[in-house]
Amino acid sequence: MQKLSKRMKLNLWLVWLVLWPISLWFSYTYYYINISGEAWNIILFALLMGAVALFPMTVNQQNVFFVNGVSLVVFILFGLFVEIVLSSLTLLIVLARVGTGKKDIYRIPLNIILITIGSIGAATVYNLLGGTHMAQSLGAFQEWTAIFGYAITVFVLNQVLISILDLVVLKQKRKIFDDGMRWESVYSLLYIPIGLIIYIMYVEIGWIAIPLVGIPYTFISVIFLLLYSYYHVNDLLEKTGDIGHRLTKRLDTNAVYDVFVQEMKELLPIDHACIYQVTDEKHLKRIRYYQDNTAIPLEISKDVFSEEVLKTGDSLLFKSKKEWTKSYPKADTSLPIESVLAVPVLYDDAIVGIVTVFSAKPKTFETLHKRILDILNNYLGVAAENAQSYNKKKQLSERDGLTGLYNYRHFSNQLSQYAVKVDPNTTCSLLVLDLDHFKPINDQFGHEAGNDILQQLARIMEAFIGKDGLVARYGGEEFVVFMPETSLEQARDQADRLRMLIANTVFVMTNHILNDSGPLKIQVTVSIGVAAFPDHCDDLTTLVRFADSALYTGAKETGRNKIAVFQQLQPV
Template structure:
């Protein structure tokens, strides 16, 4: 949860009221003696800076093992020197992890925490009779006081962190998590290490910093490598799970939505763009997501080597940019002005780029190289899932549509009619009307002009029906020259009027034939007979609705002279 602006201002104010006055008070109360020891102070400063610049990052929380150096500094040079070096360590750490502008409050927050830990634990140590520069080798009491100082410092640090989590970050998660275990474990290691550094330093001088410092720095590197590899393994596991989930989706939009959702959960994604290769020579922006919401956008056409996506497409290699200044000079312009970090990966299938994925964040340095690899793997899963979904949709569309007219076919219509009738029976629908039409004397058209011309008439009639009905109902080719229109929530009078409009649209405008037997273009007038029935008024089940509409067609329209609309009547 984001820290509120009011809380951020309070943090800066607390730092202003506590740290500068507290440092001055400490300097006056426990004045340091640096005479002749400036080189010693500089050496500890260098060690502090090196250790602070190598934090362990766990779940976006930085754990830097500075306690052992602070302990040696405190025992050697006193509380004021330890305070100053601890403050410098915080600054070095935050520079290392590169906090964003919106997180600048973390600097005074951590400076406050380290000041309080240094001040309170130091006062506790001195109140028990502890001294600067104790002889730990020959004085067991001094050794125990030094160890107690380290324990109190650790305890105060944990208390303040828990307060931060609960009252500043407003997180109710358990404090005793992975970070607590790691920090406690490292403290158990670093406490004796700090005591050993102090004792070695008293014996051998600056060489002790190398003897103790180099192994510890190596340990920090090993910790970082371990947790980095663990994080990558977690990403790989998530990527495999996401791949299985995408494979289960059978619709293209469902695959894309899941892909973007999971990416946004794994990575800091403010903007996402999917570009598709069209005609082998252009990239088209087909999906645009900003703030988790899909947006419609103007068609953006990009050629190879144009902009970031064109470069990724050409090279079939992902790229990563940490800040806007790195990419803005060659961007194609559809990226938002507040975007900073960019991660772009080719979508490859069978060693061929079929698209490009671009992710953008408002934060600088939001992405890591390891994440580039993970997204590349996810794009491979995505490409396979998209291909499967497209094949499924094509097969489904072919099985549900008439190959000639592109309207729904008999199989799909009967399934839809059963579903709509079920809604009617469950009172989710009030009324359901059905229009069925049959072209008059269609056999004569085929005999005179040929079956190709007959197909032309069927296709043009399908287009006219689609334009007339629009989204008000569903049209299907029911048989050879028979068409049906299903109108949910349309009363019989409304359905009748619609049927009459259809009849006039057929009878009043001739059909153009371009593929007649004599190869000449003809204008042919045709008519249609139409039947209308409505449920529940005329039928109690779906088959009865079809049967009664068909009866109205043949008895009320065909037998009465054709080119007319008839509604079902029990009389």
């Protein structure tokens, strides 16, 4: 959705200033009904409409309020002019009830324009179908037809105008049969008979019919609101449960947080969201930030809300800037936010993270949203910990415990997977590297000193190969490197550069067995065998055997500290 620009808001006010007076003049002039002596009755109807307007439903950011039954009676009894005026005043009550802030004040002219167009359109249909404005009992088929025509026109025009508004002005697509339309459809089936009851009783017994029927009618609005609240809560809980199941199925930590953000922004009315992890040092580390594409960018140098949740362990809920500025006078009041909701992420009774959401509108978050986010955070805590545990176990199964490189089993699996999808025209190479004279080093300085060398050698190889290949420990003092999309010439050049880099590196042994307690420095050399696909084989999985053969036949047996290419068998 795209928020309205200042120019668009100004245009709405200008259209309202022009259209509404013209509409009132038009309705008073061409739909005039003598209402002299009816002031008391009109006031009673206004009070009834105001009472009903105190219980609106907000469905998909649309306000649904059930005054159409009363406005129908007002239109029949007192004409279009009175109906437009009372409906507009009722709208002001609704907007005040839902907490329309200064930034959304443009909704007043916008909704009055929609109501006015709908009222004029419905009145036109009513008159075309032969409807009258005389206070008499209903009996003629023509009157019934006109009343139903009026009601249907109000409903259809309301849906059409809202759809046009969403598509043209707000730049958002709206489902034709969404929750708002379904609830209004159900209500439309009820308000016609209720409106007719009010009308008939008013004709028969006068003004006393207004409170007699109006009070139950108001209670019906309350019941509708409670029913919708029950339905809405159940719907949110069902969606929350579905999100939890999707989260717990993710075994990658990044995927867990990505799914959480994606689903949370669909479930809660948020403009911004920050997700934090709690580090071992009990600090907050922001790992995800979401901003609605219509929201003003939010620059938070210090999130005092999340810090407070980390400190106290309790959730925070603020419905307006006035509330949170009182609690945190040092907070940045220039932030374009009104409502704030911050909830801890718990796992095993410990705070492992915090989710803080913001909205630029006041009274956006209620206790219900806090409960929903609390449930979501419980799912997030379990899913994130499960993913981290899985990744740790996976890493342990894939990594060599001493060097931290991939183990040969993982290397072999990756090579097999690559072999399945490799293009026959693709060239790739493989190196097998062996540390020269490693056994004498172990014998003289101890195996832990040898481990020091293996670990340092692993870091050198990782840094040298980088993202150009996959490095793994083959076994003992042997290592293997797979380099996709690398020709034989490129691999041979890389191998020689790696050999010289290692030969010129000073290794430090801190865990030796000599009496001297200080670290010892030593230089070592390596021998490397090279094989390439498809130069030397038709099957990628045989590359290791060919490179290993080149290592021992072409490099080790001819003096070490050399590289050799398979079949060439001439040291380079």
